[in-house]
Amino acid sequence: MIEHPEPEPSRPLRSWIRSSPGTHIWLLIIAITSIVVVIAPDRVDHILLHRNSSNIHQLVKYPVRALLSSAFWIENPASLALYAVLFELFQAPVERWLGTLRWLLIVATAHIVATLVSQKVLLMAIQDHRAPRTMTHVVDIGVSYGIAAAVGVLTYRLPSPWRWLYLAGAVAFFGLPLLTGGTFTDLGHAIALSVGLLAWPLTRHVSRETRPLFHVKRD
Numbered sequence: 138m139i140e141h142p143e144p145e146p147s148r149p150l151r152s153w154i155r156s157s158p159g160t161h162i163w164l165l166i167i168a169i170t171s172i173v174v175v176i177a178p179d180r181v182d183h184i185l186l187h188r189n190s191s192n193i194h195q196l197v198k199y200p201v202r203a204l205l206s207s208a209f210w211i212e213n214p215a216s217l218a219l220y221a222v223l224f225e226l227f228q229a230p231v232e233r234w235l236g237t238l239r240w241l242l243i244v245a246t247a248h249i250v251a252t253l254v255s256q257k258v259l260l261m262a263i264q265d266h267r268a269p270r271t272m273t274h275v276v277d278i279g280v281s282y283g284i285a286a287a288v289g290v291l292t293y294r295l296p297s298p299w300r301w302l303y304l305a306g307a308v309a310f311f312g313l314p315l316l317t318g319g320t321f322t323d324l325g326h327a328i329a330l331s332v333g334l335l336a337w338p339l340t341r342h343v344s345r346e347t348r349p350l351f352h353v354k355r356d
Contacts, residue, residue: 157229159237163209164224167280171214186212186276191252193260193273208248210278220280227287234294239339240287247286247332252277255325262321277322282329285311289333293340 154161170189174182188195191207211220232240256277262268288311292304311330314323 153229157232157237159241160224160228160232163228163280164221166209167211167220168217170210171217174210175214186210186278187274190276190278191256192275192277193256193263196253196256204249204252207252207278208280208283211280212276212278220284223284224280227284227291230294231287231291235290235339235343243290243333243336243339244283244286246336247289247329248280248282250332251282251285251325251329254328255321258324259321281322282325285326285329286333286336289330290336290340292334293337 174185177185189203189206189210191203195203195207211217228240228244231243235243259268259272259275263270263272288307292300292307295303307330311323311326314320315327319327
């Protein structure tokens with residue numbers, strides 16, 4: 138069995154990155170695609186965002202590619218710093234706590250389910266003439282569904298009474314937009330949060346304490 142070094146107290150930044158590799162690889166890819174959007178010639182950035190979107194048009198023609206590629210782009214590269222902060226606050230702690238495989242299963246499931254359900258609802262609205270047909274080509278990309286799922290599952294790491302205060306805040310943040318005429322994206326966020334909350338069985342028998350992803354056996 139391959140063994141990995143445990144976090145090094147003398148190198149906290151390196152330790153943090155190595156203890157949540159999936160989070161930081163994902164963030165690195167988003168940074169690269171954001172740079173591509175910034176340096177792309179006029180209208181090429183527009184084409185890139187639409188081709189990598191998980192909108193109705195792309196889901197019908199290229200479902201697997203649309204679901205996968207849409208998780209690695211953000212519409213506004215200026216938001217990269219904000220996403221980096223959100224990844225460190227929510228994604229990295231969940232990955233360190235549950236391990237890369239469980240973390241990836243949760244955020245990937247949330248991204249797929251939230252995308253498919255929200256786009257299905259949008260398609261029904263278009264068919265019922267409650268939304269314009271041009272919405273089939275709307276840009277629907279980004280990592281916010283994965284973040285919402287991480288927010289949800291992180292609830293189970295907190296002790297009472299903080300857990301309930303945190304949960305109330307998360308439900309209010311993602312749920313209130315739906316009560317005030319929210320968009321299909323707001324619906325996706327609420328679904329992703331629910332996926333994170335429903336992932337409770339994956340948190341069982343895992344300590345609430347932050348644990349390193351890798352462990353080294355010493356002689």
